[in-house]
Amino acid sequence: MRLMVERTPTATIVVVEDEPAIADALAARLRAEGFTVEVAHDGARGVELCRRVQPDLVVLDVMLPGIDGHEVCRRIQRERAVPVLMLTALDAESDLLVGLGVGADDYMTKPFSQREFVARVRALLRRVQRAADQSSSRPIVAGPLTIDAARREIRRDGRLVHLTPTEFDLVHRLAQQPGIVFTREQLLEEVWGYAHGTAGERTVDSHVAAVRRKLGAEVLRTVQGIGYAFGAPAP
Numbered sequence: 001m002r003l004m005v006e007r008t009p010t011a012t013i014v015v016v017e018d019e020p021a022i023a024d025a026l027a028a029r030l031r032a033e034g035f036t037v038e039v040a041h042d043g044a045r046g047v048e049l050c051r052r053v054q055p056d057l058v059v060l061d062v063m064l065p066g067i068d069g070h071e072v073c074r075r076i077q078r079e080r081a082v083p084v085l086m087l088t089a090l091d092a093e094s095d096l097l098v099g100l101g102v103g104a105d106d107y108m109t110k111p112f113s114q115r116e117f118v119a120r121v122r123a124l125l126r127r128v129q130r131a132a133d134q135s136s137s138r139p140i141v142a143g144p145l146t147i148d149a150a151r152r153e154i155r156r157d158g159r160l161v162h163l164t165p166t167e168f169d170l171v172h173r174l175a176q177q178p179g180i181v182f183t184r185e186q187l188l189e190e191v192w193g194y195a196h197g198t199a200g201e202r203t204v205d206s207h208v209a210a211v212r213r214k215l216g217a218e219v220l221r222t223v224q225g226i227g228y229a230f231g232a233p234a235p
């Protein structure tokens with residue numbers, strides 16, 4: 001008889017946060033929710049910890065001594081695509097845009113409630129799991145692009161293009177219905193898994209910009225006043 005392969009019962013989360021009180025509170029709450037949690041108090045240790053434990057998700061403070069959160073995010077993502085939830089004390093738009101540009105998947109501004117924090121973590125994990133469940137689907141081929149949901153890979157002219165988990169999900173969702181226009185609200189709901197509030201539309205725009213830089217400007221079409229579509233208009 002073939003043994004069933006059990007799904008990992010709990011996700012492992014790395015928290016990188018230099019303020020001990022916040023780090024402890026977040027770690028305690030995540031452990032209470034059943035997650036396995038490892039904590040690092042500076043950027044260099046955070047990168048090292050991620051390398052060692054290969055977490056399912058990273059909670060990353062932007063303001064860290066030494067290497068800041070943006071650079072930590074860049075380094076983590078360079079080694080392995082992993083969902084990153086960034087924390088910032090500032091509600092600065094530039095911070096948000098830089099964060100999304102370096103591969104953060106979601107963003108929370110301090111102070112936030114533990115309840116909202118857990119909801120964001122779960123939404124991000126659900127999104128990645130849902131994407132993994134598409135592992136039986138066949139690759140989508142569109143012009144020079146091959147979008148392989150099973151491998152979570154996109155190739156352009158046969159060459160692998162490195163995308164963050166959110167960038168991949170965004171392209172994949174749009175490419176499933178080429179030519180069909182999605183509003184930003186729809187994309188937030190379907191790709192991010194929940195409605196964002198005020199930063200939402202900027203979040204979509206930033207990810208679209210990142211995808212265009214990596215895959216080519218023509219891949220995602222802006223439909224003025226409505227939203228985005230993959231490739232040419234539907235016939």
Ligand code: CA
Nearest residue numbers: 018061063064
């Ligand atoms: Ca900090």
